[in-house]
Amino acid sequence: MQAEIIALGSELTNGEKLDTNSQWLSTELASVGISTHFHTTIADHIDEIVDQLRLSSQRSDLVLITGGLGPTLDDLTRQAMAELISADLVLDEESLHTIESMFQKRSREMPERNRIQAMFPEGAEAIPNLHGTAPGIWMQVPRTDSKPDCCIAAMPGVPSEMKPMFYQSVLPRLSRGTNIIRFARVNCFGVGESKTEELLGDITSRGRDPEVGITAHEATITLRIKAMGESVEACEQKISETYELIHQRIGEYIFGYEDEELEHIVVALLSQRVQTLATCECGTGGLLSYRFTEVAGSADFYAGGTVSTIQNILNQESLQTDSKQQTLDAAAAISLAKATRENYASDFALSIILDVNQSWQDNENVPQAFVALAAEGIELVEEIGLTVNRAIAKSRVTKAALNLLRRTLIDLGNES
Template identity: 40%
Template sequence: MTWYAMDGRQTKLRTKDDRSSCELEKNMVSFILFLQGELMRAEVISIGDELTSGQRLDTNSQWISQRLADLGIRTLFHTTVADDLESNRVAFDTACRRAEVIVATGGLGPTADDLTRESLAGMLGVDLVLDEPSLVHIQQRFVKRSRPMPESNRIQAMFPAGTEPIYNPHGTAPGILGRQHSGTFYCLPGVPVEMREMWEATVEPSLIQLLGNQRRIIRHRRIKCFGVGESDLELMLPDLIRRGREPSVGITVSQATITLRITAVGKDDQQCFQAMKPTEETIRQCLKNVVFGEEDDELHHVVDRLLRKTGRRFASLEQGTRGLIAGWFAQLDETADTVPLSLVMQDPTSLARLGIDQQTDLTNSQAVMRLAILMQQQLGVDFAAVVGRLTRPLGTDDGICPCAIVGPGEQESFEARLIGHPEVVRPRIAKQVLNRVRLLLLKP
């Protein structure tokens, strides 16, 4: 066996004759997919009881899927499997039948519950064999730590016959590269820092070689929307979210913010983004001011930019939203002159600090509007917003929260409904306030 790595000091790359039949088969799969206009398909497997039991969050799969997309490989499946030999064997066999690229993390340690080697050997129908260079590397790792190598670590130098080690420069768990059915599999340690280093040094170059001249890339663009429901927004778009459309448009919702994700495939960034441009233009034309931003934008980012651009000032006073608006703005640049004045009403004495009657009924829309006008005048700001008190506990659909916004020559009030999951209600109310401030700032 030889190290499968890009480090010349550690690597003896296979000769052309050694790899000719394997490379021919790989290239044939890639070429067939290219002729069919399809992207190479991938499956990401995460291994460990700590993942299936929910004790630990799997961040490796997200990172790997993003890297695969950068190479133009579409991840169709995420599989999480416990430390069970037969379950691992079935997971790998299934993946190798339905995907061309399989990337797995975990199960390469020296303990009895690290079963990736045995499960691969079972799938391939071969024995585990010792790789001397791997064993020497592991032994050297312990020498550097001035510790004797436990006999249990010897298993980390054992590989299913016919597979190849993937060099791990800073750990004792080499990866495993092999092939079964239509799939090429890369097994990496679950430790993120080791996994990522091995990806960049070995897996990514290998995949680029596997893709050859047929390589394409996947790029995404996110358009942020607020102010209508998900179903209503889809009806406003001319058949953009149908399946099979190119470029594709996906829709997701998080705390009342709707994200439209445009996805294109091309030979380079320019081709991808050029293909997205007409779709983005159509979205903006159809949705108009429902679109408030793009990529990582949130409503408070957009309001902050508009305040800076116009040189105007904004103040908010919150009760029902418990300081959400204040918290969002607190994350922004506090050195700017446009930083909003944010007050949170924890108790009636908060009103007294502004010279306002502590008995003010914050469930009354007219009283909330009078308070917003008073804030604008006393604080000398251009825009002031007040979020009143919830009339009913969260989770009661018949409750409301009165809100008011005043600006130069403008006064708006509305009663936010307490409909939906309690975790979403307050963020939605805060965003409704900020969205109305945004629309006021956009007026000529």
């Protein structure tokens, strides 16, 4: 089964807005084994839209349309679909009633122009919209060469209306493809992209089933697994076999799956132990505390933190560091972590030192960064090698701190 997706709107073709619906729909179709071979975005011109629908409905089994269902003059989807099958637009009383009552609920009268949203090409079906006034349209178009009818589903362009409509009313009408596709992700930290490729070896070879791709984002390495099979179970079996192999080769760097970030794992581990974290950041401006406290349920495990600058820290007499030096070192990072743990009476304290003011011109002169962890009987510090990519330095060092705590919490868990 071949699908294609059409997005309507001049705000998309002129670059004012980015279409993300087509990508989302492709992923959803892939997960039920339907492959997408075209995305098309068209400006609001009726003739061009009709031409495209004519072409698409002949070459594809399924055409999904987003946008162009609003009440204004530049919303042309229903007119174009009617013209495609040379049908008139006819009023659907039930849809009209639904739209009118939506306005009533908001204590407003329905403007006359919204009436068009209850009109459909004769022979087409209305698709209910639970989140907005515009119903979708379902239509089947005969094809030449004795091919089966092409199914067309038109949905609103607003993602919050389109997605529930797709799940509730479009997906159930689609015949499944023969090859189901399932995606999975494995997230790693503390290893580079090319080192990962080297360690994984043949697992990443082209044409392997499941396919394994490597992407890097702000020092997090993500392995993307794509499995194809005759059933969901067959795909999941293949994915779990590939998990096994990946664990054997780079298990020590894996911290999570799918959308999991380091902070989710750290909060989960702390909540198991009912223990707290305090933070001291010098150069990351609060990124560590922000990421930690963004995790739902983290508040009970956060004791508090400070955000400082290198100069402020150097001025603090209390810090056990050589007062003549102009930068901070590993010993300073440990002192900060210990002082922070004491100040906040927390179980764990993380400190970060990243001198963002240092000159950062070339490979020779990349500043070093330190992360340290203090806990009962524990003092750990790591020097973090930064690359010239200054933009991700704060994120990389913040992740290194979270990873240091994560590994420590896992070791402590294994000991007990």
